[in-house]
Amino acid sequence: MPLEFEIAPDRKIGGNHPCFIIAEIGQNHQGDMKIAKDLIKVAKDAGADCAKFQKSELSYKFNKSALARPYTSKNSWGKTYGEHKEFLEFSHDQYKELQDYANQIGIYFTASGMDEKAVDFLHDLGVPFFKVGSGDTNNLPYIAKTAEKGRPMVVSSGMQSMDTMKKVYKILKDKGADFCFLQCTSAYPLNPEDVHLRVIEAYQKEFPDIPIGYSGHESGTTITLGAIALGAKVVERHITMDKTWKGSDHEASLEPDELKDLVTQIRTLEKALGGTFKEMRACELPTFNKIKRHMKWIGEEFGAARDIPSGAEISADMLAVKVAEPKGIAPETISSLLGMRATRAIDFDDSIREGDVV
Numbered sequence: 001m002p003l004e005f006e007i008a009p010d011r012k013i014g015g016n017h018p019c020f021i022i023a024e025i026g027q028n029h030q031g032d033m034k035i036a037k038d039l040i041k042v043a044k045d046a047g048a049d050c051a052k053f054q055k056s057e058l059s060y061k062f063n064k065s066a067l068a069r070p071y072t073s074k075n076s077w078g079k080t081y082g083e084h085k086e087f088l089e090f091s092h093d094q095y096k097e098l099q100d101y102a103n104q105i106g107i108y109f110t111a112s113g114m115d116e117k118a119v120d121f122l123h124d125l126g127v128p129f130f131k132v133g134s135g136d137t138n139n140l141p142y143i144a145k146t147a148e149k150g151r152p153m154v155v156s157s158g159m160q161s162m163d164t165m166k167k168v169y170k171i172l173k174d175k176g177a178d179f180c181f182l183q184c185t186s187a188y189p190l191n192p193e194d195v196h197l198r199v200i201e202a203y204q205k206e207f208p209d210i211p212i213g214y215s216g217h218e219s220g221t222t223i224t225l226g227a228i229a230l231g232a233k234v235v236e237r238h239i240t241m242d243k244t245w246k247g248s249d250h251e252a253s254l255e256p257d258e259l260k261d262l263v264t265q266i267r268t269l270e271k272a273l274g275g276t277f278k279e280m281r282a283c284e285l286p287t288f289n290k291i292k293r294h295m296k297w298i299g300e301e302f303g304a305a306r307d308i309p310s311g312a313e314i315s316a317d318m319l320a321v322k323v324a325e326p327k328g329i330a331p332e333t334i335s336s337l338l339g340m341r342a343t344r345a346i347d348f349d350d351s352i353r354e355g356d357v358v
């Protein structure tokens, strides 16, 4: 049984707990607090568990030349990558305001700390758990320091190999962290053939004592539902007000109605996954009573409609399986009746019931 743990106050993940659904606002707020709050509300109204952002302390995440690099993409909000990222970055005070808003409307609030300094800030802010974005997963000193803060961790794995994930697993286990891994492919939007949902199963095999989840960048909801069917206990999807907006992630995001649909579909699918024990279910009884086949015999050996006398030895050609009133012996036991003897005279087309043959 995969490990369960409390990812946020009064909310466990893993085992049979409902999948924890993270609505990733990321940088889809366009640098605008109103849009950011509206997206938190969208997450809440759709029934997602958590609204998430991305926090960087830019001079700790990037070196000078990375910040000075020209960023000429149609998704750029500045001449350089540094200016672009600065435009999309909220201040500490703004984070506090967003957190207060999330608390007020009743949804968990967190962010990916995209460098050690940002993790320090989020720790002080008191987020329930840390998200580690794929770009930071092979930063092993960062992984160790983040684990030392003592909060649960959700670690994504885009661009990483199984070998790297084993290293991350070992560090986090050694630190005694509660954590889960998310299968992820870091492309926006993500083509179905690049998703590799079966990595969820490979992770569960390799890391049997942690919950496994999925962070998706594909279009639509189908693939994420597949992740749930394969056992994902945490799911993260980007959300947006409008997929056509300027920005690298909008196209791979879910609009409000899609998020709502996804949450509803996940909750339905979770119910439908049920248990692994196979038996007839209570809801099947009416059908069973109506059509399940029960054994009857017909006296073909003796001629149709001829009575079988008491004491006759039962052979296969005396038996037929039909929908019977009253119900007879269950047909899956047919071979065990052969060679038995009738304890009473049974008319053609009568049911054979317990005690009629011994």
Ligand SMILES: CC(=O)N[C@H](C=O)[C@@H](O)[C@H](O)[C@H](O)COP(=O)(O)O
Pocket: 026, 027, 054, 075, 133, 134, 135, 158, 186, 188, 247, 248, 249
């Ligand atoms: C790997 C990773 O961090 N991915 C994040 C999460 O999915 C993304 O949101 C990036 O921050 C985003 O795509 C970057 O876009 P730009 O470079 O235009 O700011």
Ligand SMILES: C=C(OP(=O)(O)O)C(=O)O
Pocket: 054, 112, 131, 132, 133, 134, 135, 156, 157, 158, 182, 184, 186, 215, 236
């Ligand atoms: C990059 C992030 O996530 P993922 O790698 O799961 O897309 C993130 O959380 O900032």
